[in-house]
Amino acid sequence: MSTPGRPARRLPRLAAVAAALTCLLLAAACGGSGSSSDGGKETTAAGGTPAATSTAIPTQDVVSSIAADPALKAELPAAIRDRGTITAGVVRSPGTSGLPHAGQTADGTTVGLDVDLREAVAKVLGVTWKQEYGTFASIIPGVQNGKYDVGQANFGVTAARLKVVDFASYLVDGQSFLGAKDLPLDSVTKLTDLCGLTVATTPGTTFQQILTDAAKQCPAAGRKPYTVQYFNDTAPIILGLGNGKVDVYFGPTLGLKYDAAHIAGTKFLGQISSTTVGFATAKGSPIAKALADAVNKLIASGDYARIFAKWGVTGTGVTTSQVNPAAAF
Template identity: 60%
Template sequence: MPISRALRLFPLTALAVAGALSASAVLAGCSSSSDTSAANAGADAGAAASTGYPTQDVVASVAADSKLHAALLAADPSAASGLTLGTTYSPGLTSLPHVGENSAGQSIGADIDLRNAVAKVLGVTWSVQNGTFDTIIPGVQNGKFAVGQDNFGVTAAREKIVDFATYLTDGQALLAPSGSTLNKVTDITQLCGLTVGTGAGTTFQTILTSNAGKCAAAGKKWYTVQYFSDNAAIWLGLNNGRIDLYFGPTLGLEYDAAHVPNVKFLGQISSTAVGFVTAKGSPIAGLLTEAVNELIRNGEYARILAKWSITGNGIASSALNPKANL
C-alpha cells in the first residue's frame, strides 16, 4: 500500500515544503493511549505532549508461546538466530502512526509495536534490513528476507506471488491543500480534471488506473496522475500547485492532516487488509497469523492499537491470504 514505506520522510522535508511548520508544530498533538492506567496516565500524557507521540511500552508484557516457537524452529531452524525482516527506512515523524523514528534514532509506530509483539510471541528477534518499497516483495521471493512488512495492502496480484498474514486494515484516502474547493471525496469521479500525486506500484496506482475510464463516461476530463518514489516530492507538489491532491494511506494522511498546517483530509475511497508478506508457501506465514491471533486473544493487540489511536482499524482475526478486494 505505501509509497515506499516511504510514504514516510523526515519531518524537516515536510516542514520545508509545507511552508509554515516548525519542529514543535510537527511534534505537537498526539495524545497518550486510552488504555493507560490511572497510575501512569499523567506521566504518559506528559511524555506524549513533549514528544508528539505516545511513548508507553505496550510490548514488554507480551509472552512467548512455546508451541509457536517450537513450530517456527521446526519449520526454519535458522530462526533461532533471528528472522530477517525487510522494510524501508522511515526517518522522522510524518509517517506515524504506522512508523517513524524518534530523536534518539529509535523506530517507533504501530507497525513497529505490532511486529515486535509478534516476534515476542514467536520467541525470536527480528534482524531488520532496509530496502525500498519495490524491492521488499522480490526480496521475500528470492529468500533475502524471511518476512516483509511495509504497509502492504492485500491485492489479488500480490497474492499470486507472496503469502499474506494480515494484522491491520488501512485505506486509500485523499489529502489536499486547505484552499482546495474539495472538502470531501466519496467518488473517484470527483478527481476528474485534477492532478493527483501518488506512488508507483501501489494500491493507489491500481485504483487510479482501473477507474480512469469513469471520467470519460461521466463526460469529464480525465484526471492526471503523477507518480513519485517518496512523499517529499508530493508535499512539494502540493505546496507549489503542481499537484492538486495527495492519494495515500488513510492512517498516514489522517495523521498528517492533524499535524501539518494548511492541508485537509478529504476522506477515504476504499479500505484494504494489510499484512506481513512471506514467500509463497512458506510455513512462516501461518505462524505469523497464529501469533497475531494470540495477541488478539490476550488483549495485547488492542492495547497496541489503543496506544496509537487506531482501534477502528483493527481486525477481528488474522487471516492467511484473505480474499482481496483490489
C-alpha cells in the same frame, strides 16, 4: 483565473505548510514543550475532519511485558527456532513522515504502529527480528528469493501478490485522499470527484492501479480527466499541496489521517475503499501461520488493541488474523 474543469482555490501560504512539513520530517516534536504521550493520536474537529495537533510521538511501552508462547514458537521452522531470529525486509522510514506506520524520533529510534506490531509478534514467538532494509518494490521479490523470511511495508493483499507470496493479515488500511485546506472540495466519495484535478500518488502501488483503471471515467462523463503525478517520497507531495501544484494526495488511510492531524493547511477528504494488510512470506512457508497465530494471540490478550490505541488508529485492526485473506483487487 481558474483552469477549466478545475476548482478555483486560494493557494495556502507555502511558508506555513513548509514549516509544518519540516517539523514532521525532522523532529519528534516541534514548537511547544512538555508534549503529552497522546499527542500523536488522531483528533477530529466538528464533522469528523482530523484537526491539526502536536507532532509529539506517543511513547508508552506496549510491548515489553508480552510473554512468549512456546507452542507458537514451535510452529516456526527449526532453522529459525535454532538461531532465534527472523529476517525481516522493511522500508527505511527517516523522520516522522511515515507515521503512524513507521518513523524515527529525534534520537534515531525507530517507532510506529508497524514497529510495535512487529516487535509484539516477535515477543509472542520467542524470537527477535534481524531487520534488513529494502524498498517497497524490492521486498516482495526478496521474500520470493529467500533474502527475507518476512516482508513488512504496509503491503495490501492483492490478487497479483497472492500469486507470488503468502500473507498473514494484521490490519486494515485503505485508499484515501488528502487535500489542501482551502481546496473547494471537502470530500471524495468516487474517483469522478477528482475530474480536472492534479492527483499525486506513489508509483508501483494499488493507488496507481486504481487511478489507472479509472482514468476513462471522467472523459466518459464528459468531464476533464484528472492528471496524475508520481512521487516516491511524501515531502514533495505535501509541498505540492502547499504551492498549488498538487490538488489531492491519494494514499493510505492511516498515513493521510495522521498527516491531516499533524500538518497545518491540509484536510482529510475521505476513503473510497479498504485493503487488508499483512506480513508477506514465501509461498507455502509455515512462517505465515505462525505469524497469524501470534497476531491472534495478541488480539485475545488485549495487547493488539493497546498498540492500536497508542497510535490513535483504533477501528483499523482485524478481528482475526488470517493466512491469505481475500484480496480487494
